[in-house]
Amino acid sequence: MELDDLPRAEFAFPGPLRDKLVSAILSGAKTSTTALLVGYERANEPLPEVGQRSAVVDSADRPVAVIEVTEVRVIRLADVDLQHALDEGEGDESVAQWRAGHEAFWHSPEVREELGDVGFTVDDDTLVVAERFRLVHTV
Numbered sequence: 001m002e003l004d005d006l007p008r009a010e011f012a013f014p015g016p017l018r019d020k021l022v023s024a025i026l027s028g029a030k031t032s033t034t035a036l037l038v039g040y041e042r043a044n045e046p047l048p049e050v051g052q053r054s055a056v057v058d059s060a061d062r063p064v065a066v067i068e069v070t071e072v073r074v075i076r077l078a079d080v081d082l083q084h085a086l087d088e089g090e091g092d093e094s095v096a097q098w099r100a101g102h103e104a105f106w107h108s109p110e111v112r113e114e115l116g117d118v119g120f121t122v123d124d125d126t127l128v129v130a131e132r133f134r135l136v137h138t139v
Helices: 016-027 037-043 082-087 095-106 109-115
Strands: 032-036 053-057 063-076 127-138
Touching (some): 016 127, 032 082, 037 127, 082 095, 082 127
Antiparallel strands (some): 053 063, 063 127
16 A cells, blocks of 8 residues: 555644654654544544554654554543553653643644534543554654
């Protein structure tokens, strides 16, 4: 399959956070990610599937790597475990620290706009898509 034929994997929004996450993927530090289930539902997008490959794009919208999904779980936010949080490669040392960073992102004006809900908030029962992946190759 050609790189251009792969679905795109966009981490966060273009800018410093995406640059940090893409760098962590390229270094091998980031092997998991978490998304809101409601985001998939509102965008009418299917959930990732094990074995699916995607082209990771940087802030300039250039493909920089190919990743392959190795695990997908839909779980409550309260059930995200420490290993998943650590494997996100963002330097968090506890689930509480990981959650605080993710809540700040999910409560941002950009995410709320994308979801079409200016008052969107998460709680323990919010369903998230906890995904694991492996780096297949870099471009």
